[in-house]
Every structure is written in C-alpha cells, then in structure tokens.
Amino acid sequence: MDTSEKLFEQAQKVMPGGVNSPVRAYRAVGMTPRFIQSAKGAYITDVDGVQYIDYVGSWGPMILGHANPQVLRAVEQTMKNGLSFGAPTERETDLANLVVSMVPNIEMVRMVNSGTEAVMSAVRVARGATGKDKIIKFEGCYHGHSDAMLVKAGSGALTGGRPDSAGVPAAVAGDTLTATYNDLDSVERLLQANKGQVAAVIVEPVAANMGVVPPAQGFLEGLRALCDEYHALLIFDEVITGFRLARGGAQEYFGVKADLVTFGKIIGGGMPVGAFAGSRELMEQVAPTGPIYQAGTLSGNPVAMAAGITQLTYLNDHPEVYTKIEANTTWLADQLRALEDKYHAGTTVNQIGSLLSVFFTEQPVTNFAGAKSSDVARYAEYFRHMLAQKIYLAPAQFEAMFVGNAHTQADLDATAAAAEKTLAAMANA
Numbered sequence: 001m002d003t004s005e006k007l008f009e010q011a012q013k014v015m016p017g018g019v020n021s022p023v024r025a026y027r028a029v030g031m032t033p034r035f036i037q038s039a040k041g042a043y044i045t046d047v048d049g050v051q052y053i054d055y056v057g058s059w060g061p062m063i064l065g066h067a068n069p070q071v072l073r074a075v076e077q078t079m080k081n082g083l084s085f086g087a088p089t090e091r092e093t094d095l096a097n098l099v100v101s102m103v104p105n106i107e108m109v110r111m112v113n114s115g116t117e118a119v120m121s122a123v124r125v126a127r128g129a130t131g132k133d134k135i136i137k138f139e140g141c142y143h144g145h146s147d148a149m150l151v152k153a154g155s156g157a158l159t160g161g162r163p164d165s166a167g168v169p170a171a172v173a174g175d176t177l178t179a180t181y182n183d184l185d186s187v188e189r190l191l192q193a194n195k196g197q198v199a200a201v202i203v204e205p206v207a208a209n210m211g212v213v214p215p216a217q218g219f220l221e222g223l224r225a226l227c228d229e230y231h232a233l234l235i236f237d238e239v240i241t242g243f244r245l246a247r248g249g250a251q252e253y254f255g256v257k258a259d260l261v262t263f264g265k266i267i268g269g270g271m272p273v274g275a276f277a278g279s280r281e282l283m284e285q286v287a288p289t290g291p292i293y294q295a296g297t298l299s300g301n302p303v304a305m306a307a308g309i310t311q312l313t314y315l316n317d318h319p320e321v322y323t324k325i326e327a328n329t330t331w332l333a334d335q336l337r338a339l340e341d342k343y344h345a346g347t348t349v350n351q352i353g354s355l356l357s358v359f360f361t362e363q364p365v366t367n368f369a370g371a372k373s374s375d376v377a378r379y380a381e382y383f384r385h386m387l388a389q390k391i392y393l394a395p396a397q398f399e400a401m402f403v404g405n406a407h408t409q410a411d412l413d414a415t416a417a418a419a420e421k422t423l424a425a426m427a428n429a
C-alpha cells in the first residue's frame, strides 16, 4: 500500500468519499487519488515523491504554473499584516480596477470566494434586475453547485452520472430551462415558449465541463441577438475562460458582448476568489446601493486579492503568454490527432486556446450528446496509462486539459510520447 492509499483510507472515514470535491476521488478512473505534497511550475509531486507533468493546474487557476515566485512573494508580504479584517482594503479596488481594465464591457465588479458564488450571485442580479425568474442554461454546462444551476449539469455532476442533484427543490429546478449547446433553435424555442419570463441565458462561452466543446461559428453572436430580441440578459460564465482565452476572456476572444460575466480560478491566482461583473447600471442594483442582496465575510480577502493582483498583472503585462499557450496546445492537439490517424484508437480531439480534450468517441463532439457518446471506460484506461507515465490528467472524461505558461516543449514532447505509447497499446488491445 502506498502513502496515497493509506491517506485515502483515513480520509474516507471522515469526509464523504475522502474528498472535498467529488471528481478528486478518482471514482471515474477506478483508482486511488494521488495525495499531493507539493507543486512547482508545470510539475506536481505526490506524497510518495513521484513527480508528474500536471495538466489539471488546480482545474485552471495555475495558468502561470504552480508556486509562482511573484505570487508567493505577494502572499507572504500581505499576510504579515493580518489575514482578514472584514473591512475595506485598498487591494480590493486595485483588483477591481485591474479586472475592469482587462475585461471589455464591464464597469463594476463584486468579489466573492468561488465560481459557484459568482454564478449564484450573477443569476440573482439577472433576476432582480429584470423582474423575471426563469434562466436558460445548456445541457452539460457546469456553473457551480447552487440549486438553480444543478440541472443537467456537467463536470463532477455528469461524471457521477447524476446531472440533476438530489436536494434541489422541484420549484427551483423548474425555473431552470435547458437548451442544447451550439443549437440556437433550441434556445429560441424556449424563449418563445416562455415569453417575457426569461431573466437570462447563461453559457460557458467555451464549454469545458463536458470536456472541451468550442462554440460553433455564430453561436455566441446568435445568443447575443436572441437575448436582445427577447429582452433577456446574456451571462458569460468565464470561470474557466476568463483571463485564459485572452486577457479579456471570451468577450475579447470572440468579440461578443455579455451583460454579466462571472470569474473564478485565475482571478485568485490559486487563492479562493470569484467575481461577478457588469455595467454600472446593473451592478449598482446590488446591495448596499440596490435591492439585490449579496455579501461575504471573507470576500475581498487581502491575501487572496494580493495573489490575484499579482497573477493578473503578470498576464496583463505579458500578452505573449496567450500566444504561447495557445500555440503549445494547438501543437499538442495536432500530435494527438496524428496519433489517432496512425493508431485508430477511436478518439476525437477538441481544442481551443489552452483548453483541450481527448474524447473516446469517433463522432464530432459539438454538444452534450456528442460528449456523452464517449466511452468513459476507455478514457479511464487512457488516464491510467498516462498517469503511470507521469502525466497527470483530469481523472474524468468530461473535463478539460489545462496547458499553462510553465509547460515547456520538453514537457509537451514527453506528453505526446506517453500518449503515443498509450494509444498504440489501446489500439492493439
């Protein structure tokens, strides 16, 4: 029994499934999760001292690599003055200014502590501002675990085989309508059938929680037009895409304007931070200036703000990061597609920006039905082979591979070589 196995046994006695977030339990890949000791740059090291090339990156925040020296220094310096005051600090304004300057079409920001909170609050703003209750989301998109969003959800909810959670009141779920990703007609039908009742359409501008599914040409533009026509707000959930696709996120990358935007992950540099943002007119309807209540004891935490400011400042000052990580990810996707041509292991590779997924299906994956056609047992096999070769991937088919600035060409070469061994073995199996 290795150390991870021992620790996992103990963990399972005191935490459901031994974890604090379901996908970490490795159930979808039939293994014991690696317990992590440390991480640096592109590498993560488990408690037995095995080092892996990491493509999870804490599920997105570590775009500059683990234990970035500048971020660590900012955290260290800030924490000396105290960890939390529950009172305003200058850093909150600094991070808000930075976010407003980097992201198009937003004038004001409210900080929260997670992506879940960001979305939950943005949905409340949409409902409060429009006076309407219904929300349209897309099947297979994940927007955190608030009640209204756990309807046909992606990520861990999907991996667990229960995209609709127990414990969500039917009345709440009833106000969440689900459309098909990349299918504008499915959205228009819902808007027609629920005329005057839809507060917002919420979308992952690149779906990354059913595996990576890029928006089809015209899909986001079409959503914008439909929202305008039916007087619904358009919410871009940029918890993954924010500061990743481009400095200004998906709005900049695709040139489509959202009314409300949510952030998480990268905005906190590895600390628990989320945010929602929009026009002054919408955001001033939030308490204390407006009637839409939202609050948080630890929101705007000084140490978390310091980490976020440092990471975002670096990204703002180094736009070449985006060119590099996109080129590297495109390279890796090309390699993986060439391996499919060579070995016929039955994969489809989706990639956009620094996000990539290898689906174990031969049909194109443009929506939830396509993603669901994947053979999850074969993904699990792929995952186990890759892990044995020290490549640390998401332990589930319906997640993204995150490429970051710390990955070198040597790391990518090693990854492609491991994938070749794996796919060759799987093709012959």
Ligand code: PMP
Residues within 6 Å of the ligand: 059, 114, 115, 116, 117, 119, 142, 143, 144, 145, 155, 204, 209, 237, 238, 239, 240, 264, 265, 274
């Ligand atoms: N929205 C999206 C698009 C996400 O990917 C996630 C988490 N992966 C969330 C919201 C929820 O964020 P958190 O886990 O920080 O609550």
